Amino acid sequence: MLRIALPNKGRLADEIRGLLDDAGLGVQSRGERALTASLGGEFEALFVRAQDIPEFVADGAADAGVTGWDLVCESERALTTLLDLEFGRCRLVVAAHEDSPVRTFADLEAATTPFRVATVFPRLTQRYFARAGCPAIVVPVSGAAEVAPHLGIADIVVDLTSTGSTLKVNGLHEIATVMESSARLIVAESRAGEPALDDLVAALASVLRARGRRYLMANVPRVALDRVTAVLPGLNGPTVIDILNGGTMVAVHAVVPAATIYRTIAALKTLGAEGILVTRIERLLP
Numbered sequence: 001m002l003r004i005a006l007p008n009k010g011r012l013a014d015e016i017r018g019l020l021d022d023a024g025l026g027v028q029s030r031g032e033r034a035l036t037a038s039l040g041g042e043f044e045a046l047f048v049r050a051q052d053i054p055e056f057v058a059d060g061a062a063d064a065g066v067t068g069w070d071l072v073c074e075s076e077r078a079l080t081t082l083l084d085l086e087f088g089r090c091r092l093v094v095a096a097h098e099d100s101p102v103r104t105f106a107d108l109e110a111a112t113t114p115f116r117v118a119t120v121f122p123r124l125t126q127r128y129f130a131r132a133g134c135p136a137i138v139v140p141v142s143g144a145a146e147v148a149p150h151l152g153i154a155d156i157v158v159d160l161t162s163t164g165s166t167l168k169v170n171g172l173h174e175i176a177t178v179m180e181s182s183a184r185l186i187v188a189e190s191r192a193g194e195p196a197l198d199d200l201v202a203a204l205a206s207v208l209r210a211r212g213r214r215y216l217m218a219n220v221p222r223v224a225l226d227r228v229t230a231v232l233p234g235l236n237g238p239t240v241i242d243i244l245n246g247g248t249m250v251a252v253h254a255v256v257p258a259a260t261i262y263r264t265i266a267a268l269k270t271l272g273a274e275g276i277l278v279t280r281i282e283r284l285l286p
């Protein structure tokens with residue numbers, strides 16, 4: 001049975017469990033603290049720290065893993081992404097304190113004396129400033145890098161942010177983006193292309209594809225079908241169905257983007273649509 005390393009806690013843990021549930025591969029746990037569990041009877045989950053997952057997968061202790069792309073890059077191990085899971089979106093950024101003379105990235109490029117950078121990502125940080133030709137001294141910390149400027153142990157930080165609120169609370173402002181990240185399903189580079197995980201990738205991808213879409217049904221005047229089709233492109237154009245005793249109306253069904261559903265409904269109403277029904281889609285396979 002293939003073994004998948006998953007974060008045991010932290011911000012990615014709940015999201016991955018939700019995704020596995022939706023894919024019919026829910027965690028069948030033997031207890032809150034279990035180290036392993038069955039995933040729908042198809043795979044074995046191994047629960048470890050998000051930071052350790054790149055090492056576990058690269059060393060073959062797990063056949064695949066789910067963790068943040070930032071952690072994969074920081075590990076510098078030979079790993080490859082099978083699927084971008086789209087949650088856990090964040091950016092690794094360079095940030096300086098409000099009181100710091102450093103206002104922009106140009107200030108760092110112009111620095112003649114080395115500046116100190118606190119970070120949980122020492123390798124990515126070192127590489128980033130070396131490439132930019134900046135004289136950085138990396139100060140590795142194991143967490144809470146954002147407090148380093150307050151403690152006087154660093155001039156700036158390189159830290160993860162999603163909403164920016166933690167940076168703001170700590171009086172920091174962003175001056176550059178080092179990289180963008182999200183949760184990924186990863187395997188060792190040497191095992192990329194093996195078909196063993198194809199079914200898992202297909203199951204997760206079908207759920208992710210479905211999440212951003214809705215299934216819409218409506219009755220519309222047959223004479224308005226051309227204009228309705230323009231509003232409802234669907235996967236291959238809407239399905240048009242006759243209604244028994246429907247008179248001048250026909251039913252249309254289409255898969256539509258969830259993000260713009262209000263606009264779609266409003267447009268259909270102006271075309272005379274009635275009985276509009278919108279449902280969630282569990283899975284979508286192209």
Ligand code: AMP
Pocket residue numbers: 007009010011012050067068069070071088089090160161162163181182183
């Ligand atoms: P954990 O430390 O276990 O909560 O997991 C941290 C991982 O969650 C990071 O390595 C990122 O991949 C991801 N993440 C998403 N948003 C953020 C954020 N705002 N701050 C830190 N990590 C984030």
